[in-house]
Amino acid sequence: MSATEVVPFDWHRMFIGDAPWLFLLEIVFRTLLMYGWLLLLLRIVGRRGLAQLSIVEFAIVIALGSAVGDAPFYPDVPLLHAMLVVAVVVFLQWGLAQLINRSEKVETFMEGRPTLVVDGGRVNLQGLKDVSLSSEELFERLRLAGVTQLGEVRFAFVEQGGNLSIFRFEARSVRLGLPIVPPQDLVDSDALENEARADDPHACTNCGDVEASRPAGPCPRCGQRRWIPAKVDAFEDA
Known part of the structure; x- marks a missing residue:
């Protein structure tokens, strides 16, 4: 969409866009897939350079930064889609934190050992x-x-x-x-x-x-x- 075609404060474009509602489920799937892939890559790379952040914390910083950063600048990115990505990442982080607290095996896999x-x-x-x-x-x-x-x-x-x-x-x-x-x-x-x-x-x-x-x-x-x-x-x- 070019700048000349953008209608300011078009609420439908801002929050929903032209994609069908089923596309929201695809966004959830995409977010889960990319977040899981990010965690896996960070786990393989290891702890070097993460300073005081754990791998899970580092992953959520990257994921949220990407999700939040695009929506304010690109008019063709509906806010509802970005908000859904942020919500999925936050709840995924919360679920992982619960698993890590309850399972030593999950904690070891995600964060390693000293x-x-x-x-x-x-x-x-x-x-x-x-x-x-x-x-x-x-x-x-x-x-x-x-x-x-x-x-x-x-x-x-x-x-x-x-x-x-x-x-x-x-x-x-x-x-x-x-x-x-x-x-x-x-x-x-x-x-x-x-x-x-x-x-x-x-x-x-x-x-x-x-x-x-x-x-x-x-x-x-x-x-x-x-x-x-x-x-x-x-x-x-x-």
Whole structure:
């Protein structure tokens, strides 16, 4: 419909349009299908980047934004159709919330489980793979929480909402670990290696595995070959 054909405040066009009433049922079907498809895709992609929103909450933000955004601007989109889409999405969200509250299986399927990414000062490589997070991104999040070396961290979990929760060792129990402060991009690992003795404890720069002396070959946990001296205090000798 062109701008010249639009009759302002044509109530029939604004609320109903020219489609038959049965088309309203098709709108319900379309909304259910697209919302379900959106949830499935978000579940496959995972929690990365969702910040504090759950997958279901993120989906409803997208769905409502699309439904509400079109109606005010396009004269050929009847308001009744947009209102029906919004109502279906809201009630669908309410129904999913009830299912999630009543069923642990539904909650796990929709929102996943917390994922262990650091265990006893070492990176849980499978956990990182499960949440599509790299070691460098994990180290960045740990630095933002004030962690200077991996041996400080007893456990770290990527929660259902994508946030990182960290549980530290007590001060007297802190272990030797991979220094992550300063970031490895700013560290001359070759210079550190030249200053260290071969019989000093060394940490793998990828997974944080600590060996009593500098290994001659790759890391037994992840296969990487870069090692730097392990420390209890990341700022020692800095």
